[in-house]
Amino acid sequence: xATVKTLIYLIVYPGLLFLFLYSTxxxxxxxxxxxxxxxxxxPTHTGRFGLxxxxxxxxxxxxxxxxVPDRADRKMFSTLPAVGxxxxxxxxxxxxxWNYSLDQPSVTSFNGDLIVLLYLLSLPTFIFFLAGxxxxxxxxxxxxxxxxxxxxxxEVPLFLAVLSPAVLxxxxxxxxxxxxxxQRPALTLVNLLGFVIALICVQAKLERTPFxxxxxxxxxxxxxxxxxxxxxxxxxxxxxxAEMVVAAGLLATVFLGGFPGGALLGLVNFIVKTLVxxxxxxxxxxxxxxxxxxxxxxFAWKYLAPLAILQLLIVxxxxxxxx
Amino acid sequence: xxxxxxxxxxxxxxxxxxxxxxxxxxxxxFIRVKVDDLxxxxxxxxxxxxxxxxxxxxGVDLGQAFELLYHFANNFTxxxxxxxxxxxxxxxxxICEIIPGAVLYERELQDMFGIVxxxxxxxxxxxxxxxxxxxxxxxxxxxxYERPPEVIPGGKK
Amino acid sequence: MKFQIPIxxxxxxxxxxxxxxxxxxxxxxxxxxxxxxxNHRGLEKLAEQKTWIQNIYLTERIxxxxxxxxxxxxxxxxxxxxxxEPPRRGLxxxxxxxxxxxxxxxxxxxGVAGHEAGFDSFFMYTWRDREIVMDILxxxxxxxxxxxxxxxxxxxxxxxxxxVKHILDSLAILRQRSEYYQHLGTNEPSFVARLAGVGYLSxxxxxxxxxxGPTLRASGVPMDVxxxxxxxxxxxxxxxxxxxxxxxxxxxxxxRIKELFQCYNIIEYLLKNLPSGPVAVRAPRRAKPxxxxxxxxxxxxxxxxxxxxxxTDKPERLKVRAPTxxxxxxTLKMLKNGFIADVPLIFAAIDPxxxxxxxxxxLVDARSGQEKIISMNALKQLSRQVAAGNARKREAEWPx
Numbered sequence: 034x035a036t037v038k039t040l041i042y043l044i045v046y047p048g049l050l051f052l053f054l055y056s057t058x059x060x061x062x063x064x065x066x067x068x069x070x071x072x073x074x075x076p077t078h079t080g081r082f083g084l085x086x087x088x089x090x091x092x093x094x095x096x097x098x099x100x101v102p103d104r105a106d107r108k109m110f111s112t113l114p115a116v117g118x119x120x121x122x123x124x125x126x127x128x129x130x131w132n133y134s135l136d137q138p139s140v141t142s143f144n145g146d147l148i149v150l151l152y153l154l155s156l157p158t159f160i161f162f163l164a165g166x167x168x169x170x171x172x173x174x175x176x177x178x179x180x181x182x183x184x185x186x187x188e189v190p191l192f193l194a195v196l197s198p199a200v201l202x203x204x205x206x207x208x209x210x211x212x213x214x215x216q217r218p219a220l221t222l223v224n225l226l227g228f229v230i231a232l233i234c235v236q237a238k239l240e241r242t243p244f245x246x247x248x249x250x251x252x253x254x255x256x257x258x259x260x261x262x263x264x265x266x267x268x269x270x271x272x273x274x275a276e277m278v279v280a281a282g283l284l285a286t287v288f289l290g291g292f293p294g295g296a297l298l299g300l301v302n303f304i305v306k307t308l309v310x311x312x313x314x315x316x317x318x319x320x321x322x323x324x325x326x327x328x329x330x331x332f333a334w335k336y337l338a339p340l341a342i343l344q345l346l347i348v349x350x351x352x353x354x355x356x
Numbered sequence: 357x358x359x360x361x362x363x364x365x366x367x368x369x370x371x372x373x374x375x376x377x378x379x380x381x382x383x384x385x386f387i388r389v390k391v392d393d394l395x396x397x398x399x400x401x402x403x404x405x406x407x408x409x410x411x412x413x414x415g416v417d418l419g420q421a422f423e424l425l426y427h428f429a430n431n432f433t434x435x436x437x438x439x440x441x442x443x444x445x446x447x448x449x450x451i452c453e454i455i456p457g458a459v460l461y462e463r464e465l466q467d468m469f470g471i472v473x474x475x476x477x478x479x480x481x482x483x484x485x486x487x488x489x490x491x492x493x494x495x496x497x498x499x500x501y502e503r504p505p506e507v508i509p510g511g512k513k
Numbered sequence: 514m515k516f517q518i519p520i521x522x523x524x525x526x527x528x529x530x531x532x533x534x535x536x537x538x539x540x541x542x543x544x545x546x547x548x549x550x551x552n553h554r555g556l557e558k559l560a561e562q563k564t565w566i567q568n569i570y571l572t573e574r575i576x577x578x579x580x581x582x583x584x585x586x587x588x589x590x591x592x593x594x595x596x597x598e599p600p601r602r603g604l605x606x607x608x609x610x611x612x613x614x615x616x617x618x619x620x621x622x623x624g625v626a627g628h629e630a631g632f633d634s635f636f637m638y639t640w641r642d643r644e645i646v647m648d649i650l651x652x653x654x655x656x657x658x659x660x661x662x663x664x665x666x667x668x669x670x671x672x673x674x675x676x677v678k679h680i681l682d683s684l685a686i687l688r689q690r691s692e693y694y695q696h697l698g699t700n701e702p703s704f705v706a707r708l709a710g711v712g713y714l715s716x717x718x719x720x721x722x723x724x725x726g727p728t729l730r731a732s733g734v735p736m737d738v739x740x741x742x743x744x745x746x747x748x749x750x751x752x753x754x755x756x757x758x759x760x761x762x763x764x765x766x767x768x769r770i771k772e773l774f775q776c777y778n779i780i781e782y783l784l785k786n787l788p789s790g791p792v793a794v795r796a797p798r799r800a801k802p803x804x805x806x807x808x809x810x811x812x813x814x815x816x817x818x819x820x821x822x823x824x825t826d827k828p829e830r831l832k833v834r835a836p837t838x839x840x841x842x843x844t845l846k847m848l849k850n851g852f853i854a855d856v857p858l859i860f861a862a863i864d865p866x867x868x869x870x871x872x873x874x875x876l877v878d879a880r881s882g883q884e885k886i887i888s889m890n891a892l893k894q895l896s897r898q899v900a901a902g903n904a905r906k907r908e909a910e911w912p913x
Contacts, residue, residue, distance in 0.1 A: 071633065175540075243703045245631060251857040254525055321701070322701065323631025324707060325855070327852070
């Protein structure tokens with residue numbers, strides 16, 4: 034029984050199949066919302082309300098010709114998309130969605146899984162950098178350098194912002210943090226500042242406007258993905274969508290009280306909460322313009338990092354008060 | 357500053373260098389100078405009258421000579437300096453020393469008329485392709501364009 | 514580490530082919546070079562073989578966005594050569610179309626600036642409202658891009674009461690929307706952060722490099738052909754020359770938005786004071802030998818045509834200087850010591866309209882770093898050689 038459950042957990046929900054379908058849905062949601070905010074229609078044609086458009090795009094890309102540049106490091110160039118996708122799907126398993134129990138730490142829910150998840154979310158950034166670097170294209174190289182430059186900006190504020198709720202909950206385990214805030218809902222308000230910081234940092238991590246600098250098409254063509262085409266590009270795009278789901282799930286767990294209620298209610302909770310987070314991400318995307326890479330770094334260190342430290346201070350004070 | 361004052365000044369300051377002045381319409385003044393006096397005339401226009409804006413340089417193939425027209429403008433009027441150079445020895449001094457913005461127009465003249473602009477800061481071709489056959493200057497009146505026969509790859513011989 | 518980045522001839526930031534070659538150190542541009550000619554159509558040569566009337570439609574096709582500018586510039590020059598006096602109603606309609614064109618061009622530019630800065634929402638909004646102007650132009654002339662309204666001696670179509678009312682109604686919407694864009698373009702923090710201080714062009718440089726139009730005016734030089742050398746009916750229309758003194762892309766945005774409001778005022782004035790009478794006079798087929806310099810303030814700056822006639826029904830010489838060419842020297846100056854990220858913005862800020870040509874490709878050999886130039890024919894042969902070596906994919910099956 035346990036084996037079957039684990040298999041379902043890995044392959045159906047919340048693993049491969051669910052994540053694939055849900056990421057395509059999230060892409061549709063993001064595109065539609067972005068389009069409506071811009072006075073456009075967004076996808077309408079494939080499926081009802083264009084719901085199947087991302088899936089159609091995915092399969093279309095899978096069927097396209099796959100080109101590897103002569104000068105590129107062939108092995109690295111080809112394995113990166115698959116490795117990146119694997120990393121993101123692994124990160125998904127760590128979210129306390131269904132198969133966890135509070136009193137009995139298991140393989141995917143253990144003390145310290147918050148840290149592991151954060152590091153798993155950092156890895157795609159390095160994948161993007163390596164992808165840009167190994168394709169040897171000028172534009173990709175610049176894109177790769179920009180990915181790393183941005184990483185130095187947003188990574189520290191993101192870690193600080195996500196860790197402060199954990200400090201308050203006195204646990205490094207996602208499930209316990211979520212349970213802590215479900216018991217004391219008023220305390221979520223303490224982390225409001227951290228939530229805003231984390232939202233901005235996640236936007237930067239996902240490389241969406243105003244932080245879509247590594248693949249700013251009007252400056253450096255496709256950036257890191259200039260040389261990617263066909264299946265590899267499809268996998269990269271899926272990876273970015275899945276990363277958005279996982280990052281939104283992380284924020285929902287840490288700041289919004291997680292996803293209680295077993296398989297079905299937990300699923301509803303998961304969908305509603307991640308969509309709320311993604312709504313904010315889309316809103317930022319629609320209302321801002323792309324900034325320069327030096328502006329990202331100075332913005333992150335001038336505003337985000339000090340604010341994140343302020344948040345940590347608040348949390349420590351509150352912790353002293355309630356204990 | 358109106359046109360008449362400008363014409364008087366031109367006569368006073370440039371004296372014999374001015375070969376001809378016409379004023380066919382309000383705010384349009386054409387001054388003809390010799391090519392040797394061109395730099396002096398441009399310098400006078402810019403430094404003393406404040407004509408800093410060179411609108412463009414037009415070249416015309418007159419058959420025996422090339423006529424060059426330097427269109428200057430300021431907030432009041434539009435002055436055109438006109439000069440001739442011989443067709444068989446088309447040498448022209450560059451005015452980029454005085455007006456740096458003229459370089460693109462001079463490069464265009466080199467491409468289109470085969471005029472040799474002396475002391476040009478950057479004499480590379482501007483609009484013609486890099487593999488353009490030498491000695492072909494499209495805007496000369498004797499140049500005719502012949503469309504090369506189109507070959508369809510894999511088509512009928 | 515220095516290396517060269519090619520922007521163009523094909524690049525997502527460029528709507529037309531031009532080659533910008535940047536030497537960069539990290540993210541900073543140390544040197545910039547420009548290569549024109551990808552779009553050269555030999556139009557000046559062609560014009561010598563066409564009649565005066567045919568040339569109207571030829572000059573109209575110099576550019577898709579400022580098509581009316583080039584025809585007006587050409588037509589008013591030819592009218593001087595033929596000693597024609599177009600009727601006042603015709604001149605009013607010509608000016609009206611010119612101002613509407615300026616509105617549509619500036620709205621288009623705002624959208625492009627938004628897109629180049631990665632602010633796609635701004636782009637979508639301005640382009641939606643640009644449709645209103647396009648509709649007005651379509652009602653007046655029957656066309657959206659090449660209006661074909663000018664003819665030698667006047668205009669080809671008249672306005673009626675209903676059209677006037679339609680334009681005035683639409684104008685109210687446009688005015689309201691432009692106020693919103695003015696607010697957005699100068700207040701949205703991330704957008705302003707991208708525009709302010711970018712592409713600095715001092716007043717002295719702008720003058721020395723012969724910049725034109727909004728680029729020049731944003732450097733604080735109040736030069737506008739409509740004011741300095743009034744053509745058509747601008748001498749009797751009240752309007753102001755808009756300038757800014759920030760000398761950067763933000764200034765160029767502000768100048769263009771301010772000009773939008775001036776345009777609305779001009780259009781309103783023209784419609785309210787539209788004289789009655791015919792719209793065109795009959796033009797002769799030939800022009801006496803003469804020459805004329807015709808200037809026009811296109812949305813992008815000063816447009817100048819030099820026309821020389823020789824007594825036949827064809828021009829002896831037609832020289833066209835589009836505003837963009839005048840701004841290139843200034844652009845190279847602005848690009849130096851900027852960031853790569855600012856290239857599209859700086860380049861777009863002059864509102865480039867590229868109409869010049871060549872058929873060569875310059876390739877940088879990645880192995881040796883040496884640049885070599887390959888002609889179109891050699892390139893075709895090369896591609897055929899490579900294609901001959903590959904296995905045929907004709908029998909490949911659809912993978913799904």
